[in-house]
Amino acid sequence: MTRCLAFVLSLACWLAAGPSHAQSAPADDAARARAVVEDLMRIPGPDGVQETWRQRINGLDHWISMRGQDRANPAILFVHGGPATPTIPSLWQFQRPLEEYFTMVNYDQRGAGKTWREDHSDAIADTVRIQTYVEDLVAIAEHVRARLGKRKLVLMAHSWGTIPAMHAAQARPDLFHAYVGIGQVINVRENERISIEYGLAEATRRGDADAVREIQALLPYPGTTPLTRERIVAARKWPQQYGGMAAYRDATNLWFYGAARLSPDYDAEDRAALNAGSLFTLERVLDEFVEVDFSGVREFPIPVVMFMGRHDYTTPSQPTADWLDAVQAPFKRGVWFERSAHMAPWEEPGKTLVSLLEVVRPLVRE
Structure with a gap:
């Protein structure tokens, strides 16, 4: 993978600077590539906002990014997945068009990325619980609302981030115009069951005998045996290999995992810090995570919109669609992303923007 990444970086710089640059040192190539991305992402207009800062939130310094072409636009607070997979290092891949219509706010969560670097002491490790992430999110929403002079924000979350976000929307509906879930978690154990069933069916269809043997060795899954990190990784191996993370792609996904390099x-x-933060958080929150179940939530206090990848077998979309059918809310809408799996904003950025404008923007009442 290292050799492939070096090739991609060199190719990106060759395309940006011309063939004469192709012989430069790899470090120079990476720096030049980042400079190209940085210039592309620059917001020069007088009404825009482009800020990254450290803010004390709930007893811990968090890193926050705020970007948009016009401060007067509605603001979206994005809660990243993982745990500890920040969006800030990959937002350059999909977010720029959204910034023309929304002020986009991202933050590195407790134990993730730049925030992990600020403090990953034993004292912080003891606070890595779902409720703490909910409290962090509420405090950040209040801080961002005051900083922008907004009455409310749009709350948008991806994957793991949908867990604290759902709780925050229920606890403090006064802070949010609407909630947008992407790769929504409804019931973790049900997700795991659907995922491995897809993996086995696909392996059988493809005649992949090795995969069939590996998957069958894990059954019954999730069963009654504790869901450890090792079991989850093993169970997700083949569903993700068959495109359950990014549609029609294998599990390598160099485009995403290499995003921070640019x-x-x-x-x-x-x-x-990305890998370090993942290990730091997952082992501490896993027991709570595997018991997450929102299927009993039958009333939701704010408008709710779900962006659902048709091919998502990381957090399968059918439980989300079923929940949405049953829940009572001021407004509800499901949007299917037919060419996406788990990574809809990255896989279908155009549809993400159009869906936000057509479905979510009308819900904003300043």
Whole structure:
């Protein structure tokens, strides 16, 4: 993978600077590539906002990014997945068009990325619980609302981030115009069951005997055996290999996992923190995570919109569609992304923008 990434970086710089640059050192190539991305992402207009700052939130310094072409636009607070997979180092891949119509706010959560670097002491480790992430999110929403002079924000979350976001929307509906879930978690155990069933069916269809044997060795899954990190990784191996993370792609997904190498917002130490933060958080929150179940929530206090990848077998979309059919809310809408799996904003950025404008923007009442 390292050799492939070096090739991609060299190719990106060759295309940007011309063939004469192709012989430059790899480090220079990476720096030049980041400079190209940085210039592309620059917001020069007088009404725009482009800020990244450290803010004390709920006893911990969090890193926050705010970007948009016009401060007067509605603001979206985006809660990243993982745990500890920040969006800031990959937002350059999909977010720029959204910034023309919304002020986009991202933050590195407790134990993730730049925030992990600020503090990953034992004291912080003891606070890595779902309720703490909910409290962090509410405090950040209040801080961003005051900073922008907004009455409310749109709350949007991806994957793991949908868990604290759902709780925050229920606890503090006064802060949010609407909730947008992407790769929504409804019931973790049901997700795991659907995912491995897809993996086995697809392996059988393809005649992949090795995959069939590996999957059958894990059954019954999730069953009554505790869901450890090792079991989850093993169970998701083949569903993701068959496109359950990004549609029609295998599990390598170099385009996403290598995004931080081109991000102007992340330096080498920040990039190193990505894996460290993942290990730091997952082992501490896993027991709570596997018991998450929103299927009993039958009333939701604010408008709710779900962006659902048709091919998502990481957090399968059918439980989300079923929940949406049953829930009572001031407004509800499901949007199917037919060419996406789990990574809809990255896989279908155009549809993400159009859906936000057509479905979510009318829900904003300033």
